Amino acid sequence: MSEYIMEVNDLKTHFHTKTGVVKAVDGVNFKVKKGEILGIVGESGCGKSVTSQSIMRLVGSKSSEHVSGEVRYHGEDLLLKTEREMEKIRGKDISMVFQDPMTSLNPAYNVGTQIAEMPEIHEKKPKKAAWKRAVEMLTKVGIPSSEKRAHQYPHQYSGGMRQRGVIAMSLACDPDLIIADEPTTALDVTIQAQVLDLLRKLRDDTGTAIMMITHDLGVVAELCDRVAVMYAGKIVEEGTIEDIFDRPKHPYTKGLLNSVPRPGRRERLQPIEGQPPNLQNLPQGCRFQDRCPFVMDKCLAQQPELLPAESEQHTVACWLEEEGQPDGDRGTRKNRQPEEAL
Amino acid sequence: MATEELVRIDNLKKHFKISNGIFRKNTVVKAVDGLNFSVYKGETLGIVGESGCGKSTTGRLLMKLLEATEGKMYFEGEDVSTWDKQKLKARRRDFQMIFQDPYASLNPRMIVEDIIEEPLKTTDMSKEERKARVKQLLDDVGIPQDYRTRYPHEFSGGQRQRIGIARALALKPKFIVADEPVAALDVSIQAQIINLLVDLQEEYDFTYLFIAHDLSVVQYISDRVGVMYLGKMVELSESDDLYENPLHPYTQALLSSVPVPDIHHVKDRIPLEGEIPSPDNPPSGCPFHPRCPIAKQHCKEEVPSFREITEGHYVACHEVK
Numbered sequence: 001m002s003e004y005i006m007e008v009n010d011l012k013t014h015f016h017t018k019t020g021v022v023k024a025v026d027g028v029n030f031k032v033k034k035g036e037i038l039g040i041v042g043e044s045g046c047g048k049s050v051t052s053q054s055i056m057r058l059v060g061s062k063s064s065e066h067v068s069g070e071v072r073y074h075g076e077d078l079l080l081k082t083e084r085e086m087e088k089i090r091g092k093d094i095s096m097v098f099q100d101p102m103t104s105l106n107p108a109y110n111v112g113t114q115i116a117e118m119p120e121i122h123e124k125k126p127k128k129a130a131w132k133r134a135v136e137m138l139t140k141v142g143i144p145s146s147e148k149r150a151h152q153y154p155h156q157y158s159g160g161m162r163q164r165g166v167i168a169m170s171l172a173c174d175p176d177l178i179i180a181d182e183p184t185t186a187l188d189v190t191i192q193a194q195v196l197d198l199l200r201k202l203r204d205d206t207g208t209a210i211m212m213i214t215h216d217l218g219v220v221a222e223l224c225d226r227v228a229v230m231y232a233g234k235i236v237e238e239g240t241i242e243d244i245f246d247r248p249k250h251p252y253t254k255g256l257l258n259s260v261p262r263p264g265r266r267e268r269l270q271p272i273e274g275q276p277p278n279l280q281n282l283p284q285g286c287r288f289q290d291r292c293p294f295v296m297d298k299c300l301a302q303q304p305e306l307l308p309a310e311s312e313q314h315t316v317a318c319w320l321e322e323e324g325q326p327d328g329d330r331g332t333r334k335n336r337q338p339e340e341a342l
Numbered sequence: 343m344a345t346e347e348l349v350r351i352d353n354l355k356k357h358f359k360i361s362n363g364i365f366r367k368n369t370v371v372k373a374v375d376g377l378n379f380s381v382y383k384g385e386t387l388g389i390v391g392e393s394g395c396g397k398s399t400t401g402r403l404l405m406k407l408l409e410a411t412e413g414k415m416y417f418e419g420e421d422v423s424t425w426d427k428q429k430l431k432a433r434r435r436d437f438q439m440i441f442q443d444p445y446a447s448l449n450p451r452m453i454v455e456d457i458i459e460e461p462l463k464t465t466d467m468s469k470e471e472r473k474a475r476v477k478q479l480l481d482d483v484g485i486p487q488d489y490r491t492r493y494p495h496e497f498s499g500g501q502r503q504r505i506g507i508a509r510a511l512a513l514k515p516k517f518i519v520a521d522e523p524v525a526a527l528d529v530s531i532q533a534q535i536i537n538l539l540v541d542l543q544e545e546y547d548f549t550y551l552f553i554a555h556d557l558s559v560v561q562y563i564s565d566r567v568g569v570m571y572l573g574k575m576v577e578l579s580e581s582d583d584l585y586e587n588p589l590h591p592y593t594q595a596l597l598s599s600v601p602v603p604d605i606h607h608v609k610d611r612i613p614l615e616g617e618i619p620s621p622d623n624p625p626s627g628c629p630f631h632p633r634c635p636i637a638k639q640h641c642k643e644e645v646p647s648f649r650e651i652t653e654g655h656y657v658a659c660h661e662v663k
Contacts, residue, residue: 189555191617192601218603221605256530259529261558264582
């Protein structure tokens with residue numbers, strides 16, 4: 001078996017709408033190693049959630065949704081599977097955790113039953129054994145008096161506990177990949193810290209790989225081994241967290257890191273001016289050109305590819321890599337109105 | 343920093359009665375339960391806390407959008423509760439609010455220049471003066487003049503927030519309550535708006551009460567920070583002091599829970615067990631005692647007083663000496 005459990009090659013998800021084609025994901029390549037936590041980070045509309053939904057084949061069934069490329073899971077292309085085959089994979093081999101636990105749980109069934117459903121269906125376990133497994137999972141994710149709690153309904157759980165319940169459900173069949181789409185965004189910081197600790201511990205104990213989709217660079221720094229930074233439907237930089245946080249190469253990655261206020265620091269924030277391009281009307285060339293302080297003629301004409309920078313594992317899609325890095329952290333671009341492009 | 347008091351609140355309380363049906367007893371949610379603090383002229387006072395701690399209710403009380411159950415509020419030394427309707431209306435121009443969701447707070451049927459002009463109509467400014475003021479405000483918040491005849495839906499989230507800010511500034515208020523003004527925005531846009539809020543304060547010279555759940559943002563923008571928990575303020579101090587020397591165990595745990603985008607940031611996570619209790623049935627004594635790692639017997643019985651430990655650093659905790 002290869003070192004990678006998943007290889008995504010040239011994944012494209014385009015939505016055909018009345019007003020034009022929305023290129024939500026436009027040629028994304030990445031790999032997930034066994035047992036690693038890969039962060040996919042980016043701002044709203046960069047395509048990080050659509051990427052995960054395309055992998056799980058949650059988009060692509062309607063005629064307006066066009067998914068192309070390859071999603072190789074243990075060598076087999078998930079995009080070629082039938083819906084019936086996918087049903088066997090979802091929840092068993094690859095499971096998902098969403099942002100809002102209340103929408104992932106059925107309010108009409110108690111939590112234990114919903115978790116027990118997984119081994120019942122996927123592993124054909126008898127009801128009693130499946131229930132036992134459900135209680136075991138709830139204990140594992142740190143729900144106190146899980147025996148009793150398994151009989152309770154989602155509304156009797158607090159927000160943090162519901163998310164633990166959903167994580168318990170995603171773990172019930174020992175998947176080798178969990179896709180977590182903003183799992184802590186709806187939670188308060190102290191509860192978020194508990195859930196992040198839990199995810200890390202589960203990975204260490206079970207060896208499950210986690211794909212962590214988030215907008216929060218703090219969460220990435222705390223949890224992930226490797227990171228892919230997305231912008232306007234493409235990955236612009238990928239590397240280990242040391243690569244991304246200590247030696248960021250792409251002006252967008254640098255801009256993101258400079259935009260975040262950090263506790264205990266007072267220097268003026270350096271925001272990225274402007275806003276992301278319209279996905280229906282993408283510029284020719286690099287997608288970051290309108291906001292990039294180092295933009296060159298080449299950037300306007302041709303799209304840079306994701307190529308190795310300092311090392312094989314640290315890849316960057318930026319023409320600056322060819323031309324050599326500019327001096328200083330940021331260039332200056334005068335006469336720019338904030339949010340000039342509408 | 344100027345030490346002239348602009349706003350002072352004294353034992354401010356807001357209790358909501360929740361009806362549980364005809365035959366059951368009504369419960370009382372103590373959203374804000376005895377707050378005392380002052381806001382000084384020209385400063386930014388940050389209020390931070392997790393959901394349900396009462397931070398937004400506090401903001402609304404200070405804006406007189408809610409009537410306090412108990413307690414007093416003074417604005418420039420005047421007792422606000424003695425103001426009648428007319429007086430309140432006349433004074434409202436001095437305190438304004440910036441909301442979290444700029445889309446919900448802008449009328450979708452009005453064009454931008456009318457939205458910003460509307461508050462100016464309460465003054466005796468002439469039409470020309472109002473137009474000139476709108477133009478100035480658009481420049482101040484960085485909205486291009488060509489966009490003034492557009493509707494709110496034609497703008498991005500960050501730009502809508504700029505419009506909301508322009509409207510709040512229209513009457514040159516002395517006091518602005520900003521309730522989670524950047525929570526709905528992406529990081530890169532969030533930084534633009536934070537810088538704008540800081541610049542405008544320098545230009546217009548007003549006072550902020552900045553409410554947010556994001557500790558990094560609050561600490562960055564505020565001169566002083568108050569931490570709330572279950573309707574009470576548990577700690578209040580200068581922003582840097584709070585970060586370097588948090589005294590209340592809740593503040594310590596909160597600070598240690600914030601994910602920092604720096605992989606070399608070393609911290610000892612103080613894990614907090616359990617979750618925030620419901621404000622309709624708060625714990626006896628110190629509201630934090632069920633989750634507190636250093637709670638003693640007397641924490642369960644006595645409510646700790648909010649006292650000054652070092653100069654300007656207030657804490658409500660029995661165990662802090």
